[in-house]
Amino acid sequence: MVLRIKDTDRIRDLAFFRTASDEIFDEAVSGAFLQRFPAGTTLLMEGDTVDFLYVLLDGAVELGAGWKSRDSTLAILKPVSTFILAAVVLDSDALMSAVTLERSELLMIPGESLRRAMKSDPAFGFAVSQELAGCYRGLVRSIKNHKLRDSTERLANYLLTQRARQGGNDTITLPHEKRVLASLLGMTPENLSRAFSKLSAQGVAVDGAKVRFDKVQALERYARPSPLIDNHFPQGESQLGKAHTERQQGVLDAL
Amino acid sequence: MVLRIKDTDRIRDLAFFRTASDEIFDEAVSGAFLQRFPAGTTLLMEGDTVDFLYVLLDGAVELGAGWKSRDSTLAILKPVSTFILAAVVLDSDALMSAVTLERSELLMIPGESLRRAMKSDPAFGFAVSQELAGCYRGLVRSIKNHKLRDSTERLANYLLTQRARQGGNDTITLPHEKRVLASLLGMTPENLSRAFSKLSAQGVAVDGAKVRFDKVQALERYARPSPLIDNHFPQGESQLGKAHTERQQGVLDAL
DNA sequence: CGTTTAGTTGAGCATGCTCAACGGTCGTGG
DNA sequence: CCACGACCGTTGAGCATGCTCAACTAAACG
Numbered sequence: 001m002v003l004r005i006k007d008t009d010r011i012r013d014l015a016f017f018r019t020a021s022d023e024i025f026d027e028a029v030s031g032a033f034l035q036r037f038p039a040g041t042t043l044l045m046e047g048d049t050v051d052f053l054y055v056l057l058d059g060a061v062e063l064g065a066g067w068k069s070r071d072s073t074l075a076i077l078k079p080v081s082t083f084i085l086a087a088v089v090l091d092s093d094a095l096m097s098a099v100t101l102e103r104s105e106l107l108m109i110p111g112e113s114l115r116r117a118m119k120s121d122p123a124f125g126f127a128v129s130q131e132l133a134g135c136y137r138g139l140v141r142s143i144k145n146h147k148l149r150d151s152t153e154r155l156a157n158y159l160l161t162q163r164a165r166q167g168g169n170d171t172i173t174l175p176h177e178k179r180v181l182a183s184l185l186g187m188t189p190e191n192l193s194r195a196f197s198k199l200s201a202q203g204v205a206v207d208g209a210k211v212r213f214d215k216v217q218a219l220e221r222y223a224r225p226s227p228l229i230d231n232h233f234p235q236g237e238s239q240l241g242k243a244h245t246e247r248q249q250g251v252l253d254a255l
Numbered sequence: 256m257v258l259r260i261k262d263t264d265r266i267r268d269l270a271f272f273r274t275a276s277d278e279i280f281d282e283a284v285s286g287a288f289l290q291r292f293p294a295g296t297t298l299l300m301e302g303d304t305v306d307f308l309y310v311l312l313d314g315a316v317e318l319g320a321g322w323k324s325r326d327s328t329l330a331i332l333k334p335v336s337t338f339i340l341a342a343v344v345l346d347s348d349a350l351m352s353a354v355t356l357e358r359s360e361l362l363m364i365p366g367e368s369l370r371r372a373m374k375s376d377p378a379f380g381f382a383v384s385q386e387l388a389g390c391y392r393g394l395v396r397s398i399k400n401h402k403l404r405d406s407t408e409r410l411a412n413y414l415l416t417q418r419a420r421q422g423g424n425d426t427i428t429l430p431h432e433k434r435v436l437a438s439l440l441g442m443t444p445e446n447l448s449r450a451f452s453k454l455s456a457q458g459v460a461v462d463g464a465k466v467r468f469d470k471v472q473a474l475e476r477y478a479r480p481s482p483l484i485d486n487h488f489p490q491g492e493s494q495l496g497k498a499h500t501e502r503q504q505g506v507l508d509a510l
Numbered sequence: 511c512g513t514t515t516a517g518t519t520g521a522g523c524a525t526g527c528t529c530a531a532c533g534g535t536c537g538t539g540g
Numbered sequence: 541c542c543a544c545g546a547c548c549g550t551t552g553a554g555c556a557t558g559c560t561c562a563a564c565t566a567a568a569c570g
Contacts, residue, residue: 046483047482047483065395065399065402065403065483066403067399067403067404067479067481067483067484068403068479070403071403072399072402072403074395074398074399074402085388086387086388086389086391086392086395087388087392089384089385089387089388090385090388090389090392092392095392095395095396095399095483096395115381118377118380118381118384119377119378119381120377121377122373122374122375122376122377122380123374125373125377125380125381125384126370126373126374126380128384129344129373129380129383129384129387130344130345132341132344132384132387132388132391133340133341133342133344133345133387134341134345135391136341136387136390136391136394137341137342137345137347137350139391139394139395139398140320140329140341140350140351140394141350142398143329143394143397143398144320144322144327144329144350147320147327147329147441148320148321148322148323148325148326148327149322150556150557150558151557151558177516177517178516178517179516179517186402187558187559188558188559188560189516189517189518190517190518190519190558190559190560191557191558191559192517193517193518193519194518194519194558197518197519224322224323226322227302228301228302228320228322228350229322405525405526406525406526432548432549433548433549434548434549442526442527443526443527443528444548444549444550445526445527445528445549445550445551446525446526446527447549448549448550448551449526449550449551452550452551
């Protein structure tokens with residue numbers, strides 16, 4: 001399946017395509033195709049050789065890893081996110097497996113096209129470096145979130161992040177099932193329940209997927225969000241502009 | 256202080272300088288200088304704006320982060336490693352603090368020079384992307400190591416990695432103090448002691464900084480090292496060649 | 511209606527941390 | 541040369557966070 005006109009529009013606006021010339025864009029995207037997958041599809045297993053850069057345009061994808069009968073969620077991606085860019089740049093194999101959580105729409109760009117475009121246009125190469133650097137920093141934030149905070153603190157900060165993204169209102173809707181949210185925050189569903197109960201002391205009231213904040217200040221005092229860990233700070237321009245310089249939302253969310 | 260001839264030679268051979276032309280190399284390195292720091296020097300604190308790319312040429316550097324009176328070691332770097340490359344590429348502030356653990360020698364390359372060189376030479380830009388991608392993958396390995404293994408398993412794999420790096424002999428020398436090794440492996444010194452005792456069942460005998468392996472097979476059966484987590488696998492060419500395509504030893508070691 | 515699945519709640523357990531005490535080594539200074 | 545102190549490493553006891561296992565409820569779906 002070849003790209004249709006409107007498909008290219010959707011990705012033309014991605015952080016690392018926006019600055020590219022039309023020729024470079026065409027080169028990078030040559031051989032790319034758009035594909036839909038049902039929920040639960042394994043796109044990639046650990047150790048597989050990586051032939052494509054994936055761009056999640058719609059749906060949700062879980063990145064995970066396993067060892068010796070244990071396995072763990074490393075990130076949950078929401079549109080628009082690229083993934084396994086690092087493996088593509090190094091023409092190497094995947095360190096994480098990727099599975100669709102919902103019916104999803106993905107753009108698949110041949111790795112060789114991408115590498116060729118990087119080598120022929122320095123501005124495009126620089127844009128890819130910026131994307132990679134953003135992914136790296138997202139991972140660092142994620143590690144800090146996990147190592148410096150206990151599970152209830154992670155939940156509190158997650159809720160404040162969602163509040164900021166959903167308009168700063170006093171009530172939000174959780175974007176995932178609670179079991180998915182739990183793995184995103186690095187805990188079991190049981191512990192997520194208990195963490196929600198603990199936060200009732202900070203005015204957090206849960207009803208299904210709706211969460212109401214009755215004492216935002218108390219919650220903030222408890223959560224102590226930090227611009228060095230969380231990525232939702234108003235500092236300066238619009239959050240969208242910020243989100244564009246440092247993307248890969250999923251990874252920054254993630255545990 | 257200006258670079259002397261032999262200093263440039265030492266960095267000319269770094270993964271992302273090797274492919275560059277002399278002109279680009281000079282441009283990237285213009286304004287760079289070499290500096291020595293005593294042990295315990297804070298090179299960078301979280302949140303500082305980053306003006307230089309650091310290259311550790313000798314000594315050891317700890318990357319860490321803190322929040323709300325807690326703090327944690329994220330990586331320990333050994334020569335030759337770059338650090339805070341991602342912040343430099345994005346011209347952003349530091350997400351980690353950097354402290355020398357020993358007397359150390361560092362090359363400091365002005366961020367602006369580096370970004371200019373990336374934008375003017377696609378081959379150099381691509382090399383920086385490769386370096387970044389390697390750092391990213393090092394972090395992913397590190398997270399997997401931490402989330403999928405308990406502390407004793409991490410120690411066992413660390414010992415096998417050291418054994419491979421030190422020539423596959425039956426006895427190795429620990430390259431760090433045990434307290435540093437503990438933080439590298441993400442545990443307290445007390446627990447490191449206990450983990451060593453547990454591994455005596457697998458033929459691990461400790462005497463100061465010397466470790467002897469009496470039952471390597473048993474240790475390997477226990478540790479189950481994986482090329483998707485550990486970076487010391489013989490797969491194909493020389494390990495050095497492999498280490499060059501995917502560098503930043505410290506980060507891959509790290510917790 | 512039964513069956514399934516998500517979510518909650520409770521009890522017990524395990525990994526790893528804190529705090530404290532103790533032994534050994536090294537370096538300094540009397 | 542020895543005494544002292546500082547620090548690393550070890551060992552033990554108790555504790556906390558988070559996990560497993562199990563039972564139970566409620567809502568969704570056939």
